[in-house]
Amino acid sequence: MKPIKRRKKKAAREMREGMGYMPNNGDVSTHLMASVEADGKHFVYPTIYPLSPGNYVDQSFEEALDRGEVFEFRNPRAARRFEYGSWKPRKMR
Numbered sequence: 241m242k243p244i245k246r247r248k249k250k251a252a253r254e255m256r257e258g259m260g261y262m263p264n265n266g267d268v269s270t271h272l273m274a275s276v277e278a279d280g281k282h283f284v285y286p287t288i289y290p291l292s293p294g295n296y297v298d299q300s301f302e303e304a305l306d307r308g309e310v311f312e313f314r315n316p317r318a319a320r321r322f323e324y325g326s327w328k329p330r331k332m333r
Contacts, residue, residue, distance in 0.1 A: 241305065243283060243312035252327040255286065255309060273323040276301055282319035284311045 244251050255271065271289035275282060285304035290296050304310050313319040 241308035241310075243305070243310040244308070245312050248311045248322065249327040252311070252322075253329070273325075275319045275323045277316070282313040282316050284313065284319050284323045285309055 271286035273284050274287040275284045277283070283301070285301055286299060286309055287304075288296055288298055299307075299309075301310070311319075311322060313322065
C-alpha cells in the first residue's frame with residue numbers, strides 16, 4: 241500500500257482504536273512510533289502496539305507498509321514531531 245500523505249492525525253488516532261493500551265514511561269499508549277529516511281523522504285510508522293493487554297507486537301517497516309500504516313513527510317522536523325506524538329489530542333500529550 242502507499243504511505244499516508246493526507247489526514248495523518250486522523251489516521252493515526254483511528255489506527256489502534258479499541259485494541260487496548262500499553263504502559264509507556266508512566267503514561268499509556270496505543271502504539272509507539274519510529275521514523276526512517278529513504279530517498280529524501282521521511283517516513284513514520286508504528287513499531288510496537290498491543291493486541292491485547294500484556295500482549296504486544298513488534299512491527300517492521302515492511303509490515304507497516306503492507307498494512308497501510310506508514311506516514312510520509314517531506315520535512316524531517318515534521319516527521320520527528322509526529323513520531324513523538326504531535327498527532328495525539330492535546331489532553332493525551
